[in-house]
Amino acid sequence: MVIIILGTIAAIAIPRFGGFAGQSRIAAQMAAFRNFEAAILVYRADHAGAWPPNGEDDIPDYLIPYVGEQVAERSPPIGGTWDWNGPGTGVSSWGPSVYDVGDDLEQIRKELELQFDDGRDNAGVIRAWTEHVVYHMADIPK
Numbered sequence: 257m258v259i260i261i262l263g264t265i266a267a268i269a270i271p272r273f274g275g276f277a278g279q280s281r282i283a284a285q286m287a288a289f290r291n292f293e294a295a296i297l298v299y300r301a302d303h304a305g306a307w308p309p310n311g312e313d314d315i316p317d318y319l320i321p322y323v324g325e326q327v328a329e330r331s332p333p334i335g336g337t338w339d340w341n342g343p344g345t346g347v348s349s350w351g352p353s354v355y356d357v358g359d360d361l362e363q364i365r366k367e368l369e370l371q372f373d374d375g376r377d378n379a380g381v382i383r384a385w386t387e388h389v390v391y392h393m394a395d396i397p398k
Contacts, residue, residue, distance in 0.1 A: 284333035289391035292352040295322035311340035351393035
């Protein structure tokens with residue numbers, strides 16, 4: 257009888273706690289994006305308003321003093337790897353991103369859009385590129 261009761265409680269609780277864990281990962285990712293944004297704004301203040309050059313699939317060395325070594329060495333909360341998309345990317349927006357998130361990339365994008373953005377993949381704060389989730393900071397100047 258005790259086993260049946262514990263099994264029933266586990267069947268109810270585990271999916272709920274799993275959902276909370278997923279939501280906390282999304283919240284932690286947005287906090288990390290915002291911290292990254294603040295670091296880039298400080299970089300721009302230190303460099304006469306210039307955007308950091310494009311990174312090559314990681315956090316460039318010149319951004320580490322701004323984002324901190326702990327951020328640079330740690331994986332993003334949603335998994336994958338950090339990237340900075342700046343001038344020279346050939347894309348329509350600049351901002352920190354996470355690439356190679358894994359199999360649940362589409363679900364993560366959807367959750368970020370639902371909680372923190374406008375629900376559209378190609379507009380607003382969160383941008384969806386092939387294997388990236390991008391925190392949009394600025395359009396390429398015309």
